[in-house]
Amino acid sequence: MTAKLPSDETLTETGLEASGKGRVLIIACGALAREVLALVRLNRWDHVDLQCLPAILHNHPDQITDAVRDAVARHRKDYATIQIAYADCGTGGQLQEACAQMGVDMIAGPHCYSFFEGNEVFAARAEDEFTAFYLTDFLARQFEAFVWRPLGLDRYPQLRDTYFGHYEKLVYLAQTDDPALTETARDCAQRLGLEFERRGTGYGDLATTLTDWAEA
Template sequence: MMQPASLLVITCGAIAREVMAVAKSSGWQHLKVTQIPAELHNRPEKIPAAVEERLATYAADYDHVFAAFGDCGTGGQLDKVLQRYNIKRLSGAHCYEFYSGSENFAAMAEHELGTFYLTDYLAKHFEQLIMEGMGLNKHPQLIEMMFAHYTKLVYLVQEPNRQLDQFAQAAAAKLGLKYERVETGYGQMAKELATHYSNYTEQVIKWPS
């Protein structure tokens, strides 16, 4: 008998909803998504170990594993973990880049260097991850110090949502930044996931009859 190859996607919690939405809309099967807590964005040095723990727990049960991560501020340490397991990840440094596309993001970053970015997830959880997670509600004087070199907040929109627009505008106001909204959809991320899924499911496992 023949069985399609199975694929495990280890993803950052900040993009897990989008990864699963791409998988569902594409009708993909034989795929499991496991996520690393998005709160680790505030502690990126912990991301490599968290990913490796998932690999140790799940990887042997799947024919292929893919990491839906950028470098995410790990300074190349995540790539070292993935290389040991011969696992690929999304191209780019972070979710802002693979939502907008590498070329588009580079152009935006070059146009205005002092830019703070939000995605749908970060707009929704701005209070928890940024204001609370970085201690800005308790110590509002830190806002001016930490964001002194920023001039603009850009909200990269995956799925248009009026409430998230309002959250993003409120975030810009709290940080004292100009506001800009850019619709990206799932961008480069969806294309890369589709490529990896297609490559993996073209393979089959042959079992003794």
């Protein structure tokens, strides 16, 4: 289901271009900004715009649903279609319920680790990987800001084993083939005292979902 605007709005107000193709707004987690923009540019989706919410909501999932509601309400009058580039992301089904109420689509899956690897593949591995800690390209780049400091490990390094004592490996789900970023992720594993594994996932289900939205 998509968010269609009232038929009595003008073409400009409904976000319709002269060609008749409606403009699409993707409201995304800030942690997906690079990936969404890369797909928009690669596919030349000139009718697609991106609005990102703060990536730090990744650490505060209880705030995601209200932030998405506010963003949809703020932009609804300007676009023919609005789509939500979040999975459940720890909202406990609340985001899915809100999206259904607003008539907008969201990405299927529990979180970005799952849809980058592919939801079916991730689910098949889940039982054997409950001791794995995952990083994406974004989290490898932002490890200090999103993992190390929020957990207090910069101030209390002795807490590392309290937090990660039951983990066995760090799995880096790589969206790009970047040797320097791979080494950054490897260093993150070493700092956490975990084995390291890299998997090249590309954009996974994010790419197929955005393609469906942009080309509908």
